[in-house]
Structure formats: C-alpha cells, structure tokens
Amino acid sequence: MDKKAGMTMKTKQQALPKPDWLRIKLTTGGNYAEIKDMMGSKKLHTVCEEARCPNIYECWANRTATFMILGDICTRACRFCAVKTGMPTELDLEEPKRVAEAAEQMGLRHCVVTSVARDDLKDGGAMIFAETVKAIRERLPLCSVEVLIPDFMGSEESLRVVMDANPNILNHNIETVARMSDRVRAKAKYPRSIELLKRAKQMKPNIPTKSSIMLGVGETYEEILQAMDDLRAVDVDILTLGQYLQPTPNHLPIVRYVHPDEFAQLKEEGLKRGFSHVESGPLVRSSYHAHEQVKSASEAKTAATL
Template sequence: MKTKRKEPLAKPDWLRIKLTTDGNYAEIKDMMRSKTLHSVCEEARCPNIYECWANRTATFMILGDICTRACRFCAVKTGMPTELDLQEPERVAEAAEQMGLRHCVVTSVARDDLADGGASIFVGTIHAIRARLPLCSVEVLIPDFLGNRDSLQLVMDAKPDILNHNIETVRRLSDRVRARAKYDRTLELLRRAKEMNPDIPTKSSIMLGLGEEWDEILQTMDDLRAVGCNILTLGQYLQPTKSHLQVERYVHPDEFAKLKEEGLARGFSHVESAPLVRSSYHAHEQVQSAAKAEAVMK
C-alpha cells in the first residue's frame, strides 16, 4: 500500500531567490550550448544558478547528462547513457579559459556502465584545464565509482586541488535518499583519498530537511572528520519535482549558523552552512578560507 503524499510545505521567506539574468548569465548559457556542455547548475536545478552565472562561475558536469542512478533527491536525468564523449575534457577546458576562471569545479553523472566509472575522463579534464589555465585550481566532485580503488587512484594521481565527494545525508536516511551509493562507501572513499595523497584537501556535503535529527547531523560530522575530511557544506534540501522526496522541514538560518559553529569546533578547516548553500557554492572562497585555516593549524 502506497503512503499518501503530504501537502508540500510552504517555502519560508529566507528561501526566496533573486533572479539575475544579465549579460553574463546569457553569455554563459549560450557558451554551454555552443560547446555542447552540461552544468550541474542546470541539470540539478540549482537555486543559485542566476547568481553564479551572473558572476561568471559554473560547475561543469562531464560524462554526459544521463545518470545510471536514480537518487530520490536529484533532478538529473536517469537512464542508460549511449556513448562516451572523448572530446568533452577539451571543450570544458576551452570554456574555462573563455570564462577566465581561477577555480574550476568539475562534477559528473554516475556512470556505472563504464569499467572505471568515468575516472579517465575526470583525469583528462583536469589535465586539459591545467594546460590552458596553469594558475586555475581544479576541484572535482566525483561519484563513488562503486568503490573501485583503481578509479579513485587515477583521479588522485592527477592531483586535483580539491577532492569532493558528498555523503548527502545521515546514515539512517542514506539508503532511502540515495541510489546504490552507501554511507560507509562514501566514508571509505574519503579515507582512501587521504591515504593516497594527504596533501589534497577533501570535502563533503550534507542536505538538511529530509527528516534527520540534530544528533545525527553531528554524528555525520564526526564520521567525516574521522576520515580526515577538511571542508564541509550544509544546505537545505529542495524538492525538484513532485516525484522526488518531499521536504520534511525547512531549517532556519539560525540553525545553519549553529551547525557551522559545531563543524568548526570539530576541526573542519572551512564550513559553508546556509539554506541555499550547495557543494560548489562559493567554491573558490571556500578554498581560500580553508587554506588559511589549515596554515594556522600547522
């Protein structure tokens, strides 16, 4: 028997988004189309797309726009991808150069159909960006590669400036929220990344409003710190369509502020915590802040 869906909660005032569709926004949208590129900003219906594109920043999504998983929080299309675009890394690098980026974030759909999960395309993208923009830092937000250690090693050997992999939610809710991804596999990936190269900062993100309890959030923070995770982002889950998980609660900005304090007290070098925060939101500023904090800790 299906559970009857509840009436959706009304969005509070603090989640109102300012729409900015100036020249920069239009230029980046046209560039993405002309180079046949995808951005997680569009595919995942990120609420910050107007602000970020107006400021000439974007998170590139490689390996196509069809994900082999169907996570219950994510708006990215699900299905079986038909091909692998080997020219994609070079087009991403061209776009990054055209945008004059100082910090480039690259993520992807999950490609469980590929033997290496798409790791080689991540590596090609990192190299292509650095060939065109030697001074641009590169952050990769990777899938779990189904726990394939060799795939992670390929990415770590390319030496991204930040290795990001999202835990998404607390342990109790993980199987309901994510598809195929596992809470402990995420922790193991972050642990292995540190083992492979301790000097590369690692980062993860938690969505709030899915039914998690305060103590569970703190436990997730502790679990991430136990595997050496350096940077944490926390944001409000927003239901992308009626077929996705409903929002259980809108978390007040004051609670996000308290969670930032909790995270910093636990030793994260940087914590970005607010309702509209997403994993790559203000990514360049996160890197700078974390680097300063790490320098002080040493």
C-alpha cells in the same frame, strides 16, 4: 469527513510553504546569457542546469559554473536529484578539451568538475575526470581544479586515477546522515562514501577533501553531528550544509525547512570539530562559493601550523 480531512492534511504535508529566507534573487544579465550560450555552443552540461540549482542566476552572473561531464544521463535514480536517469549512450573523449576551452573563455580561477554516475563504464568515468583536470591545467595553469566525484562503486583503482591527476580539491558528497542514506540515495552506500574519502586522504594527504550534507529530509540534529564526526574521523577538511529542495512532486518530499539560525549553529559545531571551513546556509550547495571555501580552508590550515 475524516477521509476528506486526511486528504487535505496529506496535501499540505506534500507542499510545505516556502519560508521567506529561501527567496532567490533572479539575476539574468549579460554574463548569465553569455555563459548559457557558450555552454550550448560547446555542447557542455552544467550541474547548475541539470540539477536545477537555486544559485544558478547568482553564480552565472558572476561567471562561475560547475561543469558536469560524462553526459547528462545518470545510471542511478537518487530520490533527491533532478538529473535524468537511464542508460547513457555517449562517451565523448573530446569533452575534457571543450571543458578546458570553456574554463579559459570564462577566465576561471577555480573550476569545479562533477559528473553523472556512470556505472556502465568499467572505470566509472575516472579517466575522463583525470583528462579534464589535465586539460584545464594546460590552458589555465593558475586555475585550481575541484572534482566532485561519484563513489565509482568502491573501486580503489578508479579513485587512484583521479587522485593521480592531482586535483586541488577532492569532493565526494555523503548527501545525508547514515540512517537516511538508503532512502535518499540509489546504489551509493554511506560506509562506502566514508571509505572513499578515507582512501583519498591516504593516497594524497596534501589534497584537501570535502563533502556535503543536505538537510530537511528527516534527519535529527544528533545524526547531523554524528555525520560530522564520521567525516572528521577520515580527516575531511571542508563541509557544506544546505537545505534540500524538492525538484518535482515525484521526488523525495521535504520534511522540514531548516532555519538559518540552525545552519549558523551547525557551522559552529563543524568548526569546533576541526573542519578547516564550513559553508552552511539554506541555499548552500556543494560548489557554492567554492573558490572562497578553498581560500578559507587554506588560510585555516596555514594558521594551524604556525
């Protein structure tokens, strides 16, 4: 009897009931279908699809997407991520051109470019990031470009290659608090991520930096505040906070669903600490409403200098 009860409790713990505030409105109109077809025809990947982002319907309906370069196979196996893991077989030097063509076809004003981790490459894919930024600028001079980069295994040289391309936003996600980092991420180290963000700001002080934390994996409220302090200590400008959602039963389990009121409270805590912009909510992801984040942060910085 006890054994059966224990099994029942374990099953319930693995499948927490999803609260009402996480219901997603499906919007699959013409824009959604058009973008899906275009990505397929140009042989491009998006983190929207590969990471099973809950906002894909809203974003694609609004003609926004986050391009994922360097293929769709990641050399790491982070316990929270749905992207395929293995040994990549491709390095497509024409990819930057196709991303730029897609961005132009979509008429983007703000373009987000991320990638799988490519630890098999000497530069971690930094040159392809730089070439993609340049290609987008050539076709869309007025389009701002945000790059969401891996840690390049701590390579300062690779980071400099990306920073020298002068992206409008340098984004690198710490993903979780310090204590949970080794459990949640593969190979990436919390101190190394903080150091990357510090170096990025030192290399290009005028380029805003950004990071993201997902909640619900076992962190405490105090640890979230400490992570905010760690990011502000290296002058990170923009912070996004969202709810972790388990992609499959084989991934890291959800420990708790964070209530929208707590997200609102954390937003206030972030703003108190000096972030130019904090995007905080259950369905927020790193590139969610990215264009609005950049605009808000820019206005905040302008106001601070007056």
